[in-house]
Amino acid sequence: MKKSGIVSYGSYIPRYRIKPDEIARVWGEDPENIKNGIYILSKSVPSPDEDVATISVEASRNAIKRGKINPSDIGAIYIGSESHPYAVKPTATIVSSAIGANFPLFAADYEFACKAGTAGIQNVKAMVDSGMIKYGMAIGSDTSQGAPGDVLEYSASAGGTAMILGNENVIAEINHTLSVTSDTPDFWRREGEPYPTHGERFTGEPAYFKHTISASRMMMESVGMKPQDYDFAVFHQPNGKFPTRAAKILGFTEKQYKDGLLTPFIGNTYSGSMMTGLSAILDIAKPGDRILAVSFGSGAGSDAFDLTVTDEIMKMDRESAPTIKRMLADVTWLDYALYAKFKKKIIFGDAIE
Amino acid sequence: MGELSRMWRETDHRYRMVGEKCGNCGKVYFPPRDICPTCHRDSIGKMNNVEMSGNGVVVSFTIVHDAPPAFSRQRPYILAIIKLDDGPTLTGQIVDTTPSEIDIGTRVRSVFRKISEDGHSGVIHYGYKFVKDQ
Amino acid sequence: MRLSNDVFILGTGESKYGELWDRSLREISVEAGLNAIESSGIRTKDLDAIYMGNSLAGMISGQENIGALMSDYAGIADEDVPTLRIEASTASGAAAVHQAFLSIKSGEYDLVMVGGVEKMTELYGTEMIDISSSILDREWEAFFGGTPAAMAALSARKYMKDFGVGKDVLAAISVNDHKNASMNPIAHFSNIISLDQAMNSTPVAEPLNLMDCAPQSDGASCIILASESYMKKEGKEGVKIAGNGISQEYFALHSRDSLYSMKSTVSASRKALDRAGISLDDVSFAEVHDSFSIYGIMALEDMGFAPRGKARDIVLSEIGLNGRIPINPSGGLKAKGFPYGATGVGQFVEAYLQLMGKAGKRQIADPEYALLHSVAGTGSTSIVHIVGGE
Numbered sequence: 001m002k003k004s005g006i007v008s009y010g011s012y013i014p015r016y017r018i019k020p021d022e023i024a025r026v027w028g029e030d031p032e033n034i035k036n037g038i039y040i041l042s043k044s045v046p047s048p049d050e051d052v053a054t055i056s057v058e059a060s061r062n063a064i065k066r067g068k069i070n071p072s073d074i075g076a077i078y079i080g081s082e083s084h085p086y087a088v089k090p091t092a093t094i095v096s097s098a099i100g101a102n103f104p105l106f107a108a109d110y111e112f113a114c115k116a117g118t119a120g121i122q123n124v125k126a127m128v129d130s131g132m133i134k135y136g137m138a139i140g141s142d143t144s145q146g147a148p149g150d151v152l153e154y155s156a157s158a159g160g161t162a163m164i165l166g167n168e169n170v171i172a173e174i175n176h177t178l179s180v181t182s183d184t185p186d187f188w189r190r191e192g193e194p195y196p197t198h199g200e201r202f203t204g205e206p207a208y209f210k211h212t213i214s215a216s217r218m219m220m221e222s223v224g225m226k227p228q229d230y231d232f233a234v235f236h237q238p239n240g241k242f243p244t245r246a247a248k249i250l251g252f253t254e255k256q257y258k259d260g261l262l263t264p265f266i267g268n269t270y271s272g273s274m275m276t277g278l279s280a281i282l283d284i285a286k287p288g289d290r291i292l293a294v295s296f297g298s299g300a301g302s303d304a305f306d307l308t309v310t311d312e313i314m315k316m317d318r319e320s321a322p323t324i325k326r327m328l329a330d331v332t333w334l335d336y337a338l339y340a341k342f343k344k345k346i347i348f349g350d351a352i353e
Numbered sequence: 354m355g356e357l358s359r360m361w362r363e364t365d366h367r368y369r370m371v372g373e374k375c376g377n378c379g380k381v382y383f384p385p386r387d388i389c390p391t392c393h394r395d396s397i398g399k400m401n402n403v404e405m406s407g408n409g410v411v412v413s414f415t416i417v418h419d420a421p422p423a424f425s426r427q428r429p430y431i432l433a434i435i436k437l438d439d440g441p442t443l444t445g446q447i448v449d450t451t452p453s454e455i456d457i458g459t460r461v462r463s464v465f466r467k468i469s470e471d472g473h474s475g476v477i478h479y480g481y482k483f484v485k486d487q
Numbered sequence: 488m489r490l491s492n493d494v495f496i497l498g499t500g501e502s503k504y505g506e507l508w509d510r511s512l513r514e515i516s517v518e519a520g521l522n523a524i525e526s527s528g529i530r531t532k533d534l535d536a537i538y539m540g541n542s543l544a545g546m547i548s549g550q551e552n553i554g555a556l557m558s559d560y561a562g563i564a565d566e567d568v569p570t571l572r573i574e575a576s577t578a579s580g581a582a583a584v585h586q587a588f589l590s591i592k593s594g595e596y597d598l599v600m601v602g603g604v605e606k607m608t609e610l611y612g613t614e615m616i617d618i619s620s621s622i623l624d625r626e627w628e629a630f631f632g633g634t635p636a637a638m639a640a641l642s643a644r645k646y647m648k649d650f651g652v653g654k655d656v657l658a659a660i661s662v663n664d665h666k667n668a669s670m671n672p673i674a675h676f677s678n679i680i681s682l683d684q685a686m687n688s689t690p691v692a693e694p695l696n697l698m699d700c701a702p703q704s705d706g707a708s709c710i711i712l713a714s715e716s717y718m719k720k721e722g723k724e725g726v727k728i729a730g731n732g733i734s735q736e737y738f739a740l741h742s743r744d745s746l747y748s749m750k751s752t753v754s755a756s757r758k759a760l761d762r763a764g765i766s767l768d769d770v771s772f773a774e775v776h777d778s779f780s781i782y783g784i785m786a787l788e789d790m791g792f793a794p795r796g797k798a799r800d801i802v803l804s805e806i807g808l809n810g811r812i813p814i815n816p817s818g819g820l821k822a823k824g825f826p827y828g829a830t831g832v833g834q835f836v837e838a839y840l841q842l843m844g845k846a847g848k849r850q851i852a853d854p855e856y857a858l859l860h861s862v863a864g865t866g867s868t869s870i871v872h873i874v875g876g877e
Binding site: 421 | 620641645691695741
Binding site: 015016047048049050051053054057058061085086094097098099100330332341344348 | 364365368369404425426427448449464465466467468477479482487
């Protein structure tokens with residue numbers, strides 16, 4: 001059996017950005033503390049007319065364009081998010097219509113905090129391997145919520161990435177994937193609540209670090225790799241600090257993790273976070289490059305992937321869809337007032353809306 | 354209260370800009386229509402689905418300040434008439450830009466966006482808008 | 488076969504145009520109707536039929552079935568007078584006149600009332616912008632944020648760019664309307680505005696501002712039409728409907744060949760002039776559908792009062808009451824007011840008053856023919872009438 005893996009990939013990051021200085025100004029905090037404390041220099045903000053469906057569609061279209069994929073060859077679509085526009089009614093159906101996928105189609109929305117998108121990757125990989133489908137698309141996408149004044153407001157951002165998996169024309173083979181799972185309530189949002197709640201420092205050691213580091217070590221052990229054997233490592237990035245610290249604990253160097261570390265510039269795109277980091281790596285990777293990619297979802301669990309970039313990547317015109325570098329360069333800055341309007345934090349009266 | 358089937362049946366047209374091509378004269382139409390205004394009855398049964406590229410050029414534009422309720426959060430917004438490279442001309446919003454960046458002749462491409470919502474509990478209507486083509 | 492039985496305007500009546508907070512849809516209709524009955528010297532029960540022009544009562548007032556409502560409240564529920572509502576959005580009034588005209592032409596009726604009514608001020612908030620957008624293509628214009636003002640602005644920007652025309656040319660239409668309306672006691676606005684005021688008011692849909700846009704007015708207008716045989720038999724005086732034309736064009740603005748020419752107006756005006764057997768030079772004055780200033784400019788060019796792109800040569804100097812071609816002596820849609828369904832009928836009231844020499848301070852000297860121009864939506868239907876002559 002041919003080894004399955006990533007056939008194409010595409011991302012979308014809204015062009016609007018806000019700086020911690022602007023948020024800190026409103027809440028009377030010291031922006032330098034934020035920048036040093038969580039290492040976030042700016043975060044992306046969705047337009048008033050953007051949500052997880054629109055972001056997912058744009059990311060999917062970029063993946064389809066880049067891989068020259070015929071949408072009717074896509075047999076499954078799974079979308080991971082914790083900000084699906086509907087509580088009941090799938091985002092996956094909207095995406096399937098918007099890309100022109102076939103009526104016979106496996107589809108569902110997933111939720112596992114920030115790792116539902118990578119759970120989707122594992123799902124479609126299994127379906128490709130079993131011969132159920134030719135291509136499958138997994139999307140991680142969020143317009144994440146952070147309560148005004150909460151520390152999450154500095155990081156909760158918007159963006160998403162679509163990965164198309166198959167076993168022909170594979171640009172990055174998935175050598176192995178595994179997951180760890182435990183019931184650890186570090187971060188949650190109850191049904192009907194507008195903003196999530198987090199356990200503050202509890203989100204660190206027992207949650208993010210335990211799961212991310214365990215999954216990474218289990219992966220390296222099972223494929224017989226050491227940190228120095230990898231060209232790139234990318235982790236879930238709730239802020240700029242956590243993934244850097246995890247990388248260092250595991251023994252990775254800055255050279256290995258810097259290209260996939262996007263949170264300092266776009267904030268935490270939740271379900272899109274690790275996948276968008278991987279997208280940035282694929283933008284620049286060369287044949288033979290080895291990548292360790294590990295997501296983390298609160299609640300809690302981690303999905304780990306060991307990938308090898310193939311010669312096929314040189315046949316792909318990676319510039320035919322927007323690269324992460326391009327989306328990082330082309331931005332429009334918002335002040336807090338416009339940000340509040342965009343994020344619907346201003347309550348409109350009935351007379352207006 | 355809300356709008357369902359009327360919106361739903363336009364899904365392909367608004368999500369993917371599926372228009373029609375007259376099988377008799379070859380002219381492309383978007384928005385779709387069942388009868389070609391050139392070929393009349395000769396076109397009946399020969400209007401075939403065709404997907405637009407979504408790329409085009411601004412024919413005219415306005416900045417709308419007096420907005421209906423569905424667009425109050427976006428006001429002022431840019432509304433334009435756009436001539437698609439595929440042939441047809443249509444009406445749509447240009448987003449993610451400022452009016453000073455847009456002029457007659459500016460090239461644009463389509464994006465997938467939320468158009469309106471049926472209140473807080475109703476269906477969300479999606480469709481095409483345009484952004485400046487970089 | 489064209490019948491020789493001409494149709495005449497026997498009398499007219501109107502309500503005040505404007506914000507009539509304390510008056511209902513039915514009250515202003517009845518008021519206009521009774522004024523027309525009074526002016527004609529007839530009795531309501533003598534009517535063979537009534538046609539009512541109305542555009543939006545269903546959405547604004549939640550009231551359809553306007554025809555039956557109006558005949559009942561006119562007090563003729565027991566008199567068996569067929570009453571129908573005619574809808575052609577902002578041209579509903581002119582369309583109702585046309586239907587009444589045909590009913591007399593056919594020989595079926597001799598005495599017909601045509602009313603037009605709209606209550607535009609019943610709602611608060613921006614809901615009215617959505618409702619008025621129902622005159623556009625709901626699925627492919629209004630759905631994406633198109634409003635009547637926005638569509639007119641798209642025409643205006645393209646026109647201004649292609650012909651290097653400034654805002655002053657558009658503003659001149661509104662200035663002229665306000666000046667004339669100041670002499671019309673039923674007009675919505677009685678104030679005169681300067682070119683500078685007109686050019687620099689609040690933006691609505693750029694490049695159009697508040698002074699480029701007709702207001703939301705309540706109002707009702709009514710005329711009584713009669714056959715030639717009725718006029719002769721009763722020894723009445725009136726004004727002849729000399730010619731008319733209705734023309735269609737693509738529904739949505741984006742489907743048209745030009746953003747600043749309404750083909751429907753070009754052909755409707757030609758038909759009307761042909762049927763009246765006159766040329767544009769014979770027209771003494773015109774009432775044009777300037778719901779937005781740019782539409783006034785386009786109308787002047789589409790009908791041939793000015794070459795394409797050259798309306799600027801006449802609007803700043805020749806459209807006043809004493810000018811070469813007086814435009815909108817009533818005050819037009821901008822200043823007399825714009826109750827959608829009433830507007831087209833209201834133009835006939837003005838034509839009647841002017842041609843009978845009853846227009847008071849705004850009277851044009853010895854007019855012979857009036858041209859009346861009414862438009863549905865952004866030009867999907869145009870209706871042109873020529874009134875006057877022997």
